[in-house]
Amino acid sequence: MIYPVAVLGGGIAGAAAALRLAQGGVRPVWIAADRRGSFKPGEHLSAAAIPLLTTLGSASVLRSEVHRHAHSTYSAWGSDILIERNAIVQLEGPPIVLDRAAFEDTLSARAIASGAKRIVRDVMDVRITDGHWQLDTGDECIEAGFVFDATGRKAVIASKFSTRFQADKLCCQYALLTSPNEQEPRPVTLIEAEERGWWYMSVLADQRVILNFYSDTDLPSFDSSEYEKNARGTKAISTYLMDYGYDFCGHPRRITTNSSWIAPAIGAGWVAIGDASAAFDPLSSHGMTTALWSAIEAADAFVAQDLQRMQAYADAVAKGVQDYLIAKRTVYSRETRWKNSQFWARRQTNVAKFAETSA
Ligand SMILES: Cc1cc2nc3c(=O)[nH]c(=O)nc-3n(C[C@H](O)[C@H](O)[C@H](O)COP(=O)(O)OP(=O)(O)OC[C@H]3O[C@@H](n4cnc5c(N)ncnc54)[C@H](O)[C@@H]3O)c2cc1C
Structure with a gap:
């Protein structure tokens, strides 16, 4: 057949x-x-996905307590100051943190x-x-x-x-963290830039935390054995993890995230x-x-x-x-604090220079 x-x-x-x-x-x-x-x-699903799920007759798949609305996302990008992107000002509505x-x-x-x-x-x-x-x-x-x-x-x-x-050669190290504390964690998403790359942390609906570190896979600083030490060296994220008693356990996993x-x-x-x-x-x-x-x-x-x-x-x-590559360059070029960092220097260069065919 x-x-x-x-x-x-x-x-x-x-x-x-x-x-x-x-x-x-x-x-x-x-x-x-x-x-x-x-x-x-x-797990961060943009609200722009909801009309698409509606087209598929499946918007109801989001109506489950295993997912949560991401009302607050904070980012420290370009400076140490955490800026809140509150969902109220996102006209299409808040993103959803999925299971x-x-x-x-x-x-x-x-x-x-x-x-x-x-x-x-x-x-x-x-x-x-x-x-x-x-x-x-x-x-x-x-x-x-x-x-x-x-x-x-x-x-x-x-x-x-x-x-x-x-x-680019962007890659991710990620781990799931749990806390023995009874105290309910504030459901936030945090993004924090640092010299070697950037961190993303989000609280899932089941209260576990996903913690991702992004850098280039060929840079010496992208070393899995340093993941926990480097995470503890972050400012906003490490404070949050300490406040709610989140523990690291085991080695992070790696996954490719290049464009x-x-x-x-x-x-x-x-x-x-x-x-x-x-x-x-x-x-x-x-x-x-x-x-x-x-x-x-x-x-x-x-x-x-x-x-x-x-x-x-x-x-x-x-x-x-093409639109995405321009937007990506604009966003990365807003971070100018680490002039000697290879990770950030690469992202100040014209993206066209990086375009290469893969093996
Ligand atoms: C660390 C990380 C964080 C991310 N964060 C976000 C986020 O917050 N928000 C967002 O919108 N997107 C995010 N993304 C991107 C998002 O996950 C992907 O864009 C999405 O998964 C793409 O879906 P897909 O079905 O095209 O590919 P995939 O999810 O990769 O699915 C491909 C499937 O094909 C299967 N497959 C592979 N080879 C074969 C084969 N030979 N035969 C049969 N099957 C095969 C794989 O096993 C897999 O199941 C993130 C990605 C990563 C890696």
Whole structure:
């Protein structure tokens, strides 16, 4: 059997595309391994995602006490002074701090209930034979006429059939912290720049704290064994952690967070969505929203069998990347305190100089 369309990848982009295609009457085969049980960082969902979830008939997935509204985000960026970005002045409403696993699970369940056929495997190899895709999962070879690549930064199809560009080497060390204290912590998100990079801390609805350190993976200062010591050297964040008795336990994990994109985001018989098409610096808090947007746009173009609309999607991705690179440079150039820091010096330089193709 040759399926009309396959979706690869079980993150937000894959689940949203599988759901949208099924809603449009095209039952996709959705190849996505089960990652339940593993913690995935990235929980600040912009309120701009709510209309997209509404389009997917799924805004209610946010109505759960496992998520919380992020009414207050403070940042010390460009100076030691903490500036509050209060949700009242954010016209689209407050962002949401997600239980990421619960959010992805609910979206996945909706995609399956709407008719997507899920195959719980990874794709090991892809080939095109006689004009259709052969997707090898190890167990079986699935054939499809068209493929949605939603495999995140791995971009298993798009990297093979297009060029991936990379603007920086940003990487993240992250850990979850708990507190034995009975006192309820103030639910805040803190961002704090320092000489080696920047920190992000957020209180989840279950009161655990996620603490991320961002720097460039090739810099000597990006050393996991220094994570706890450096976290204790922060100002606002370390004060908060001490006040509420948060403990460090175990080593931080690492995950790539570079800015990278595919050009073009479509090819013959495939389209890239989510991080597979363009992956952003987490400072933008935009990755999940873009994953939802791109899934809807590409799925609607596929359902309508409208090539012009699919091309318009690819053009919008390319334009979005250019706008994003300008905005990124503007935000980073506001931090000028550490003239001798390689991390910050790199971000004062014209972004175009960093653009390079990945291996
Ligand atoms: C540390 C960190 C913090 C972040 N913070 C935020 C934030 O606060 N707000 C925000 O909006 N965004 C944030 N992001 C970005 C956000 O997480 C991503 O933009 C989003 O996950 C993209 O979704 P996706 O479905 O495209 O990719 P992913 O979530 O990466 O999902 C891709 C899926 O494809 C699967 N896959 C890979 N290879 C294969 C294969 N061969 N076969 C089948 N499946 C495969 C993977 O296992 C994965 O399940 C953050 C990212 C990181 C790393």
